[in-house]
Amino acid sequence: MAHPSSGDAPERRESAPAPVFGVTATALVDGTGRITGWSQGMEQLLGHRAADVVGRSVDAVLADAQDRARGTVGGAGSPGEADAAWLRALVESGCVRKAGAEGHWSCVLRARHGEGRSVPVAIEATPMAGPGGGTQWLLSAVGLSVSEAAATDGSSLLRTLMERSPVALAVWDTDLNCIWVNATAAEVGGMPSRRVGRPLNEAAALGFDLSAIAPVMKRVLRDGKPVIDLEVRRSRSDGEESALSASVFRLDGADGTPQGLCTVGIDVSDSLARQRLALLNKAGTRVGTTLDTMATAQELADIAIPALADFATVDLADWFPIGEVPRERPGGAAHGDRPAFRRGGMASIHKGVPEAVFSPGEVVYQPASSPMVKPLLTGESYFEPRLDTAHHWLTEDPVRAEMIRRTGMHSVMYVPLKARGAILGVAVFARTENPVPFTRDDLLLAEELATRAALSLDNARRYSRERSAALALQRDLLPRRLSGGAGLEVASRYLPTDKHEGVGGDWYDVISLSRDRVALVVGDVVGHGINAAAAMGRLRTAVHTLAALDLPPDLLLAHLDQVALTLSDEAVDGDRFGIPSLAATCVYAVYDPATRVCTLARAGHPPPAIVTPQGRTSFPEVPTGGPVGWGLATYESVDVKLAEGSTVALFTDGLIESRKDDIDTGLARLATALRHDTDTLDACCAHVIRTMLRSATPEDDVSLLLARTRAPGAEPVRSRGRRRS
Known part of the structure; x- marks a missing residue:
């Protein structure tokens, strides 16, 4: 006995058990459709001896040319012809593949018994490796009883399927007259048997929306393209609404001409409710x-x-x-x-x-x-x-x-x-x-x-x-014009955020002092919204007042801390056990053009950046105190000698911090951005903003103030405060 092929012929696929009885009979058939082997089981089943059939064509022995085979090929459906010639063609190598099968096939047919009568049998064929590398077929045949053969008959199965199917089935002629409905359609589809023979508008008149289904049925009848899962609504007598998922396909005759339509409906009212939920x-x-x-x-x-x-x-x-x-x-x-x-x-x-x-x-x-x-x-x-x-x-x-x-x-x-x-x-x-x-x-x-x-x-x-409102207040409170006097060229940017509660309390300022000195300020009030903008205005005013006293940066921040604490205590909605209402971080610097010394102090704020005329960027180590408004911090000042043409950058943490980068990464990116060669300080400001912000909407408010030293006696340049980039 040959063994199943692992090469050209696909492996045998398991099929659903058929209603058979008796002993399985087997036979071997070569690639040309000739019988090469015949078992005793076959002889008992069909009444043909091996000596009489070996060498003969399989279709001449097994099937009556007037009968039709019934079944599936490889589980994919019959390719068309189902008589003895079709059986012989299937056995021939290669034809199975053309039919769309996967090698294994099965069918039910009436074989020709040696006594001249027809015997209903179920046959399965499996490809085998034959001599010389060719393909031969193992046929397994099982005899069916009369009742089993009847059960396998398509009309009987179809009748059972249609009558007992849980889905609503209806058949329509080419004029859309109802010619048959099953029990489910009569029960839930609104088309009882007394409506058989009626046109669509009468047969389905029990609450269905015919405007949806009628055009679809006509189109399917015309072009033959099935429609799947069409939603059809039905208003019931109890005021509720049900829905059917309907599929429509055309029924064609043997010559391909349309004979009518079949509609299949499933009640999906519960599914529709779930979809809406x-x-x-x-x-x-x-x-x-x-x-x-x-x-x-x-x-x-x-x-x-x-x-x-x-x-x-x-x-x-x-x-x-x-x-x-x-x-x-x-x-x-x-x-x-x-x-x-x-x-x-x-x-x-x-x-x-x-x-x-x-x-x-x-x-x-x-x-x-x-x-x-x-x-x-x-x-x-x-x-x-x-x-x-x-x-x-x-x-x-x-x-x-x-x-x-x-x-x-x-x-x-x-x-x-x-x-x-x-x-x-x-x-x-x-x-x-x-x-x-x-x-x-x-x-x-x-x-x-x-x-x-x-x-x-x-x-x-x-x-x-x-x-x-917060933006309007913020714009009114920020400086409209900036001037660094004879010793500094200045430029600035402010960008509000769309995150959190909106606008924050960032601010910047340039204040003229005695003896041509200039104070540079950048601060950031804790919080967002209109309250933060109002707090920023109060702190900016306090800085101006303290700067007029000509205080050094460390002492000015100490006084600002006390002023903010006092204002927080006076606030009606101040939180005595949380963050003060006027808490803020701040960096304050005073530049003296006569000595080219910049004195810096900071209160919980990021360190300033200094860029030399040669393009080297550094962040001086300025001791940090706590944010102003707590009343607990001490502050220290640091003097930094600046060469002519040096740039000082003061900024808020919104410029260097993000969800993706920590402060060290942000400072490194800022150092690179500040080294970019630009024609003007304002262009440098724009480049830094463009480089540092990953999107047009910053995660936090951003303030940037740039100041570039110039030679003593140079013509002063006035700059407008830029609030948006």
Whole structure:
């Protein structure tokens, strides 16, 4: 007996056990389809002796040419012909592969018995390694009883499958008349047997939305392409809504002509509820991740696609603040009586969002009669399950009318964005490719999504207002013009952060002293927001007052520490057991152009950097005291001799610290950035900011003050304080 091949022929694959009885009969067949071996089991089963069949063609012995084989080939389905010629072709080497099988095949057929009668048998064939490296086949045949053969008959199996199937099955003719339904369809599909023979609009009239399924059935009948998992809604008599996942495929005759359709439906009402719950859970984690209004609007649009809609926009009311400065609600619309929105976000199942007429950030004008205006005025959603393209408002907006026609938009929901008594805008959800109109359940889901997003938008609005106020205060308190006198050229930058609570309390200053000396100051108030900006203004004023007393840097910081502590104690909301309300870090330097000596002291602040005219950067070892406002620290001053053309850099920790880099790494990067050769000190300032910040939005406020020494008697240069880079 030959052994199974490990080369050309695939390994035998296990198949499901067939309902067989008796002893298994075997035979060997070569690659040409000739019988080369015949067992006694075969002789008992089919009544042919080995001497009579060896050397003959297998199809002449086994099968009746008028019968059809039934079964599967390699588990992949019959390739077409299933008579004796097909059996012989399968046995021939290579034909199995063409049929899509993996080597092993099995089928049920009626073999020709030696007495002339037909015998139902189940046959399996396995490729074997034959003599000379060729391929031969091992046939295993098992006789079937009459009842088992009947059970294997396709009509009997099909009848059992269709009648007892847990899914709803229905068969339709080419005119979409119902010609058969199974028990499940009669029970849950709304098509009892008395409706057999009726057209679609009568057979499925029990609450189904036929506008979704009818066009699909006609299209499948026309082009033969099946449709899988089409959602069909049904309104039940108890007021609840159920949903079916329907699949539609065409039934073709032997000559390929369409004979009708088969629909398969599965009740997915529970699944639909789970999907909606999952979408709401996802919205809770993906909408409102930032305090940025545009980002939040875009997140709402994104979350709705494609789970709820094919296209979504989020348009904010014209008075809603976008950016740093809130806009007042205009007394009159810019385009006559046309209400204005601003596009906050949009998303589509189509690349490039072809449904959009406006882009994010653009002003969106609507006719006064537009359905989008109604939610803004009434606070109630406006729902068009079937979009009325003949509505008069579209005649006033031909651009949108053309977009609706071109994209096939057919169902729309307009949902207000309401939070804490204010209407912030309108979200629009539309369907184009999905043929199923929106339902009331879809509207409830959209309103829940809009409510969650509106709360985040309102938080962003409140944050934007506070941040705008803090920015305005910060700008008013920072110096508008900087002058280093005859001895220094100065330049500066200030960048607020969008993180935390917004603007912080960073400040910088250049103060003229007696005998042409100049004081350089950079500080950072602990905390963020408008309170930190106000505290910064108080401390900056205190530094000016103390500098006028001509105090050395160490003594000035000691007095500033006491002043800050006193002001913190007087604050009504001061925290006596936590951080003082006016706690801050600070570096104070005094430069004397006559001696070219810079005297430095710092209070919990990063050390200044000094760049020589040759481009060498160093950080002098200036003893650090504690932040001012605690009343506990002592401070020391250090004198540093500066050559003509040297640059002193004072900065806050936002420039050198980040989540990815520690302070030492940041100082090393700053040293490299300061060595860059630039034409002006202002250009050097811009280069340092560009190099040090990894994004346009710093993680903390950033202040940078550069001062370059010049020769005595040189013409002084005045510089405007630069607050934004």
